[in-house]
Amino acid sequence: MDAAASGIPGNHYGQPPQIILGQFPSKCEIKLKYRTMANLTEVRNKLSFAKQPYSTWQTTVDPKEMRKFQLLAHKWWDEQGQYAALHSMNDIRVPFIRDTVLNMRNDHPLGSPLSGTKILDVGCGGGLLAEVSRLGASVTGIDPLEDNIRTAELHTSFDPDLAKRIEYKSCALEDIVEEASEKFDIVVASEVVEHVADVETFISAQLNTPEGSLFITTINKTQLSYVFGIVVAERVLGIVPAGTHEWEKFIAPEELERLLESNGFSVMTVKGMLYNPLFGSWSWTGNTSINYALHAVKSSTQECLDPKETFQEVGKEQPQTEASIRTAG
Numbered sequence: 013m014d015a016a017a018s019g020i021p022g023n024h025y026g027q028p029p030q031i032i033l034g035q036f037p038s039k040c041e042i043k044l045k046y047r048t049m050a051n052l053t054e055v056r057n058k059l060s061f062a063k064q065p066y067s068t069w070q071t072t073v074d075p076k077e078m079r080k081f082q083l084l085a086h087k088w089w090d091e092q093g094q095y096a097a098l099h100s101m102n103d104i105r106v107p108f109i110r111d112t113v114l115n116m117r118n119d120h121p122l123g124s125p126l127s128g129t130k131i132l133d134v135g136c137g138g139g140l141l142a143e144v145s146r147l148g149a150s151v152t153g154i155d156p157l158e159d160n161i162r163t164a165e166l167h168t169s170f171d172p173d174l175a176k177r178i179e180y181k182s183c184a185l186e187d188i189v190e191e192a193s194e195k196f197d198i199v200v201a202s203e204v205v206e207h208v209a210d211v212e213t214f215i216s217a218q219l220n221t222p223e224g225s226l227f228i229t230t231i232n233k234t235q236l237s238y239v240f241g242i243v244v245a246e247r248v249l250g251i252v253p254a255g256t257h258e259w260e261k262f263i264a265p266e267e268l269e270r271l272l273e274s275n276g277f278s279v280m281t282v283k284g285m286l287y288n289p290l291f292g293s294w295s296w297t298g299n300t301s302i303n304y305a306l307h308a309v310k311s312s313t314q315e316c317l318d319p320k321e322t323f324q325e326v327g328k329e330q331p332q333t334e335a336s337i338r339t340a341g
Contacts, residue, residue: 071184071186071209071213072184072185072186072208072209072210072213072214072217073156073184073208073209074207074208074209077207077208078156078157080253080255080256081137081157081160082157082159084253085138085157085159085160085162085163086159086163088137088138088139088140088160088163088164088167089138089140089163089167094252094253095137095138095140096251096292097251097252097287097292097294098137098140098203099140100287100292100293100294101202101203101229101285101294102140102141103293103294104285104294104295104296105141105202105227105229105305106141106144106147108227108283108305108307109144109198109200109227110125110126110144110147112225112227112281112307113125113126113129113198113225116225121148123148124147124148125147125148126144126145126147126148126149127147127148127149128148129148129149129150129197129198130149130150130152130194130195130196130197130198131144131145131149131150131151131152131196131197131198131199131200132151132152132154132188132196132198132199132200132219133151133152133153133154133200133202134154134185134199134200134201134204135154135155135201135202135203135204135207136153136154136155136160136161136164136180137155137160137164138160138163138164138167139153139163139164139165139167139168139178139180141200141202142164142168142178142180143167143168143174143178145174145177145178146174148177149177149198150177151177151178151179152178152179152180152181152196153178153179153180153181154180154181154182154183154184154185154187154188155180155182156182156183156184157182158182160182161180161181161182164178164180165180168180185214185217186213186217188219189217189219194219195219195220195221195224196219196220196221196224197220197221197224197225198220198224198225198226198227199218199219199220199224199225199226199227200226200227200228201214201226201227201228201229201230202227202228202229203229203230204228204230205228205230205263205268206230206231206257206258206261206262206263207261211263211268211271212271215268215271215272215275216275218275218277218310220277220310221310222310222311222312223309223310223311223312224309224310225307225308225309225310226272226277226306226307226308226309226310227305227306227307228268228305228306228308229285229303229304229305229306230262230263230268230303230304230306231257231262231263231302231303231304232262232263232264232265232300232301232302232303232304233259233262233263233264233267234264234301234302236301236302237259237262237301237302237303238259240302241257241259241262241302241303242257242259245287245289249289251287251289265282265300265304265306268306269282269306269308272306272308276310276311277308277309277310277311278308278309278311279306279307279308280307280308280309281305281306281307282300282304282305282306283296283297283300283304283305283306284296284297284298284299284300284301284302284303284304285297285302285303285304285305286299286302286303287303
């Protein structure tokens, strides 16, 4: 039975859950006054952890992924290039967002169906999906790669009306959490989850308003996803550049649902997505074995921690390792 049709949570995907674990690097500094000699006790007493925002050491950004996308930052709007599949994905993901939101609203503004809606586009890249603001929404697009943001801003600058409704920021999701300045009616993470450093940290940091919607499109962790998502798509057909994806970072929908529910979300819809390389088009399918889209709603009744507090609690449960370089713009 199709998960979208049944609406029944739980193990209704036919795939075993896959747990992806991450690590959180620690960051400290040694504060010592200059002396020609210092004994061990003095050193120990002078050693202290610097008071850093938690986002500087607890990050969703994977430096390896940053290096991959750095090389393609100027090619986002080439509809026949490496991002062609993402361009055509707009044909189904934009209506999915629009129609889902309209079905949850009583008013339907003509010409601007998403008017009055605040959207956060996480990992916006060059702004392909952020321009959903053409439907009337106010969009904040964030991406840790500064070159991506420059490309997005350049494209938006050609349409003054569009530029008024989109704000781009070169930052990671945890930086927005750190600011704690606003919540969003809709958060979109399209083709992002499979590139973050740690999925659980990423999910815990979502900034939805109560009863706000979260839309995710990503890749399942199955044998089929390895064959078609990596071998065929990258190595045979070249739909995306080789090395774009790592199968180990894919996530099964039931595991993603578990993480969402533990963070106060209710999963409403899970739909399979199928790409046809001959026509360069996407369509919906009842099979979630490769690509899938998910819609979840933030609970308005469940008592949940503030996103910033939740983010910190997740970090405490993880082992600390040597500090790594964060390249988030």
